[in-house]
Amino acid sequence: MTEFLSLESAIAANVHDGDVVALEGFTHLIPFAAGHEIIRQRRRDLTLVRLTPDLICDQLIGAGCARKMVFSWGGNPGVGSLHRFRDAVEHDWPQAIELDEHTHAGLANRFVAGAAGLPFAVLRAYAGTDVALQSSTIASVTCPFTGEVLAAVAALRPDVTVIHAQQADREGNVRLWGITGVQKESVLAASRAVVTVEEIVDDFSDDRNAVVLPSWTVTAVAHVPGGCYPSYASGYSERDNDYYEAWDELSRDRTVFEDWLEHEVYDLGSV
Amino acid sequence: MKSNFSTDEIMTIAASRELAGARSCFVGIGLPSIAANLARSLHASGLVLVYESGTIGAKPTRLPLSIGDGELARTADVVVSVPEIFNYWLQPGRIDVGMLSGAQVDRFANLNTTVIGSYERPEVRLPGAGGAPEIATACPRTIIVMRQSKRTFVENLDYLTTVGFGDGTGARARLGMPGAGPSVLISDLGIFRPDVETCEMNLTSIHPGVNVADVRDATGWALKVSGELVETAKPTDEELDCLRRLNNGSSAKATN
Numbered sequence: 269m270t271e272f273l274s275l276e277s278a279i280a281a282n283v284h285d286g287d288v289v290a291l292e293g294f295t296h297l298i299p300f301a302a303g304h305e306i307i308r309q310r311r312r313d314l315t316l317v318r319l320t321p322d323l324i325c326d327q328l329i330g331a332g333c334a335r336k337m338v339f340s341w342g343g344n345p346g347v348g349s350l351h352r353f354r355d356a357v358e359h360d361w362p363q364a365i366e367l368d369e370h371t372h373a374g375l376a377n378r379f380v381a382g383a384a385g386l387p388f389a390v391l392r393a394y395a396g397t398d399v400a401l402q403s404s405t406i407a408s409v410t411c412p413f414t415g416e417v418l419a420a421v422a423a424l425r426p427d428v429t430v431i432h433a434q435q436a437d438r439e440g441n442v443r444l445w446g447i448t449g450v451q452k453e454s455v456l457a458a459s460r461a462v463v464t465v466e467e468i469v470d471d472f473s474d475d476r477n478a479v480v481l482p483s484w485t486v487t488a489v490a491h492v493p494g495g496c497y498p499s500y501a502s503g504y505s506e507r508d509n510d511y512y513e514a515w516d517e518l519s520r521d522r523t524v525f526e527d528w529l530e531h532e533v534y535d536l537g538s539v
Numbered sequence: 540m541k542s543n544f545s546t547d548e549i550m551t552i553a554a555s556r557e558l559a560g561a562r563s564c565f566v567g568i569g570l571p572s573i574a575a576n577l578a579r580s581l582h583a584s585g586l587v588l589v590y591e592s593g594t595i596g597a598k599p600t601r602l603p604l605s606i607g608d609g610e611l612a613r614t615a616d617v618v619v620s621v622p623e624i625f626n627y628w629l630q631p632g633r634i635d636v637g638m639l640s641g642a643q644v645d646r647f648a649n650l651n652t653t654v655i656g657s658y659e660r661p662e663v664r665l666p667g668a669g670g671a672p673e674i675a676t677a678c679p680r681t682i683i684v685m686r687q688s689k690r691t692f693v694e695n696l697d698y699l700t701t702v703g704f705g706d707g708t709g710a711r712a713r714l715g716m717p718g719a720g721p722s723v724l725i726s727d728l729g730i731f732r733p734d735v736e737t738c739e740m741n742l743t744s745i746h747p748g749v750n751v752a753d754v755r756d757a758t759g760w761a762l763k764v765s766g767e768l769v770e771t772a773k774p775t776d777e778e779l780d781c782l783r784r785l786n787n788g789s790s791a792k793a794t795n
Contacts, residue, residue: 294592294621295607319621320669343666345605346568350666357664369653371668372591373625380622392630393673395714396702402658417715446612447592450621479620500609509604 270440270483275464275495278488279305282460283314286335287427290317290379290458291324294449295345296502299432300324301495302464304533307331317426319375319450323498323515326350329365330525331533336366338424340375347512351519361522368403374421378405379450381423382457394419429458432496433481434503435472436465440483443472446502448479455481464492466504542748544774546727547686548782549746551577552774554638554684554725563587564636565629565674568606570684571638573785576602580781589634591670593619601788625670629677632717637678639671639701640685643693646739646760647710648683648703648721648731650675651696658698671701680722687726693759704738728754730771739763746771 273281283289283306291299303324306314315336316325323344328334330352342353356365370378377389390409394400395417405422431451433444442463444451455461463486472480493504498511519525544552554574558564559582566575566588576599579586588597592607596616603611612618619628628634641650642665652671656662675681683703685691703721704710711720720738724731730744742754743765755762774782 295605296592296609296612339667341666341669342664345607346603349664354664358661369667371672372621372670373629373673376622376625380626391626391673392676392715392717395676395716396699396705396710397668397672398653398658398699399668399672446609447594447607447618448620449593452620453622502609502612507605507609512604 270436270486271488272440273488273490275301275305275490275492278462278490279309282428282462282487283309283311283430284427285311286313288315288317290426290429290454292318292429292431292449292451292454293496293499294319294447295322295507296447296449296500297432297444297451297496298322298324298499299430299464299495300497300499301492302430302432302462303328304536307333307529307533308537317424319372320345321350321353323350323512326352326515326519327529327533329353329356330362330519331529332362334365336368338368338370338375340370340372344512344516347516351516352525355522368405369399370403370406370421371399374406374419375424376450376453378421378424379453379457381421382425383453386423388420388422390418390420392418424457426454426458428460428462429454430462431455432464432492432501434466434501435469436463436489437469437472440486440489441472442481442486442489443478445478452479452481455485460487461485462488462490464490464495466493466495466501544779546746548779549771549774550684550686550725550727551782552778553730553746553771554682555581557682557723557725558583558586558636561586561635563589563634564638565589565591565634565670565678567639567669567671568603570640573602573782574684575638576785577778577782580785581778589624589628591621591624593621593624595619595624595628602785625673629673632677632679634678635680637674637681639674639681639683641683641701643691643696644683644685644724645693645696647705647707648724648733648740649696649699649705650683650701650703651698653698653700655697668700675701675703675720676716676718678718680719683721683724685726687728687754687757689757689759692726692757704733707738708736728757732765734763741765742768744769744771747773
């Protein structure tokens with residue numbers, strides 16, 4: 269059953285050094301506040317998993333939390349590079365980072381297999397690319413019915429998945445809507461799930477087709493309004509595109525980044 | 540000769556013209572998104588724009604900065620999850636056209652969006668694959684839009700992220716790729732189409748004010764020029780006005 273915890277307690281209880289941590293949310297509903305709490309708690313040697321690492325993984329990598337990154341598109345959307353990610357790959361700063369790199373479809377299907385309790389997923393992908401050669405979690409499989417050779421991707425089962433959602437009810441059922449990415453699959457694939465929410469409501473509306481994660485699939489809920497800023501929560505906030513553009517400049521320089529980390533993350537303390 | 544349009548403008552407009560008659564387009568952010576939105580404003584008003592964030596039938600009134608902007612979700616016919624957009628919509632070939640860009644392209648329209656230099660210790664670490672490899676696999680045809688120089692049109696890719704025609708004729712069939720592959724590669728200098736026999740991208744149209752020698756100088760392989768080379772039609776006032784309105788109303792820089 270879901271526990272209602274402070275963000276600090278939810279991260280302390282569920283994210284440990286060396287864990288495989290998925291932080292999902294496709295442009296929308298990115299769990300930034302939880303990411304910052306992981307930085308504040310100085311977690312180390314994490315394997316971060318995100319289709320689009322986005323600024324949240326750039327920050328975690330720059331802060332020295334990550335040993336490995338499993339991902340499929342590592343840019344600042346519409347702006348350019350993730351400079352902290354690049355610095356880690358190109359110059360081992362603040363430490364070397366191992367990559368397991370996929371396509372969106374491949375990584376999404378790794379979560380699908382994890383959620384389905386299967387060892388792998390099948391898709392028509394990767395043939396002829398260098399992507400297939402670089403990853404130990406991509407192989408091929410022959411269809412027993414047609415003989416077609418298809419890609420197989422290994423199931424991904426994070427130790428913990430962290431997401432941000434619009435609402436939880438008082439039982440701890442979670443509801444999110446709009447662009448829902450791979451949140452459902454990444455939560456169901458994980459051993460534990462931490463959800464930060466914009467709002468805790470008495471009752472959901474009658475709409476049972478919005479993505480609902482029943483309370484018994486969620487380990488902890490923390491009430492963190494604005495917890496996805498500078499990404500957005502449909503119905504609650506707008507994406508701060510200026511922040512994404514400003515990050516390009518701010519994150520280029522190690523010293524400027526470390527100053528940002530000190531003042532905007534460590535000094536703020538837990539929410 | 541001073542023209543009233545930029546090289547980027549004619550590239551984007553030429554790309555938008557390729558979408559005439561298409562029902563649906565799987566759109567990457569940057570140049571492809573601008574071209575697809577221009578097509579929808581001009582000559583393909585019913586064009587269904589599909590973004591990998593799961594937004595199907597997005598009708599943005601301003602250019603999105605990211606593929607997951609709220610504007611895309613708000614104006615979409617339906618929003619689906621990421622596994623669903625790839626598994627149910629893209630993979631079976633339901634989306635007519637894919638529009639892609641890249642950091643490097645070779646003569647067989649294969650793309651690199653992963654690294655410049657070696658994979659283990661790259662000079663430049665680029666974002667990676669995203670949705671492009673499966674778009675290039677599954678869409679019945681793809682359109683590639685990218686700015687041209689010797690650094691981007693290369694003899695050998697540093698990394699093969701997305702297959703166009705692989706190593707040439709027959710490669711797509713051998714690799715089990717159902718789509719027909721790139722129908723056109725559009726740069727800021729000209730337009731390239733695959734040779735019927737070899738699948739090599741040959742120069743078939745040259746933008747006004749550009750010489751064949753300019754294109755050769757900006758191509759890293761021994762460029763073949765079509766015997767029926769034509770000049771790309773100049774942008775009309777309507778095309779230019781519409782593109783400039785889109786760019787001015789944009790929250791995005793035209794990144795690629």
